[in-house]
Amino acid sequence: MPLVKGRMPNRERILDVALELFNDVGTGPVSTNHIAAGAAISPGNLYYHFRNKEQIIQTLFEGLFEKYERVFVLPERRAPSLADLRQLVRLNFDLLWEYRFAYRELAALLRRDEILRERWLEVRRRGYIGFRYLIAAFVTAGVIAIPANDAVIDRLADLCWLISEFWLPNLEINGQSIDATQLDRGVVLMLQVLNPNLEPAQLSEERPL
Amino acid sequence: MPLVKGRMPNRERILDVALELFNDVGTGPVSTNHIAAGAAISPGNLYYHFRNKEQIIQTLFEGLFEKYERVFVLPERRAPSLADLRQLVRLNFDLLWEYRFAYRELAALLRRDEILRERWLEVRRRGYIGFRYLIAAFVTAGVIAIPANDAVIDRLADLCWLISEFWLPNLEINGQSIDATQLDRGVVLMLQVLNPNLEPAQLSEERPL
């Protein structure tokens, strides 16, 4: 049964349908035949556009990478604020959700596909450097209220990174709903890490940071 | 090619081989034929012991659950120390490593298999309650140096739980080696969360906690 409605080049339809199917049931059970059927084209046609399923997955990841790099833009010519962090994390959660098949199977996919692994490490390295820089900037801007040498900054960056990458998977694994409220709990955790001495009320959404 | 050496009931050999293969290449590419071959029995024989691959996975998870519950034992008749926490986290990491196929595909597996999902939630719920209790005990014991009402304790528990569940996957995803040193970085992150005002040196291994 076709899954796509609008007019679109077949190559993109394939990617579109594949993403939807992967998100729905995972990459394993979805065959190239399923994808072709969903895109309302013949199996042979699919193989004109892609060598195999692996390449479709790689291409989807490239889309993820592209959007991902657009999330990690730091403000120019002014010190970053916690509001920037909150915004960044939220955008990141949106992206994780859009490509949820990817994080659900990430370790397994990277393990199986060397090309994908290399690309992932490359993108992630750049992202982490920017992120680490953001945390360091908080310290110099005085936004963070704990004694911070380089080792501490490393740890804070690791912690926040861990939350931003795994809070959503954590919610899913534990059967909790994925909505704005639940996602914001992740943001609050991050603020707790950065400002552990703040009063709880000050961490909530109502008080702009 | 057979994978198992010693004498063992076939049912357990199957589980043993399956775990090894799953850990090695993931559940997807491993067929019941592969498992049977690894266990040096016929494919038909395998189906005498298990209905299908799904049931093998479920059975492996039951083994994980059993060991998992043995990890979460809190000290009786004395206040828990940070050393207890460290010990608990390390045992947990060991377990995650032994069943690494499970966390690599956890979200996907739980999604596909309702029985597994229910069991997971049940076990995890009990584990979390004990863990939350441990953190709360730290507060009353004065081991934790930040103002702690119930909401803060919730957050600390969530943070530490997140680390204990995802630090190892995080290392793997980012291509870092899985050795004692790297795993202990996870423990240090947890201590950073609980005692953010401590001097960094006090968090290191040398200073017993």
Next chain:
DNA sequence: GTCTATATCGCGATAGAC
């Protein structure tokens, strides 16, 4: 409990016409 044999199925991939 264990084996052999077999039935059925669907997947991945290609060839060749249009």
Next chain:
DNA sequence: GTCTATCGCGATATAGAC
């Protein structure tokens, strides 16, 4: 670019002998 047709393979699962 897209289709139809098809081949070869391997996976799941069962039947029936031992």
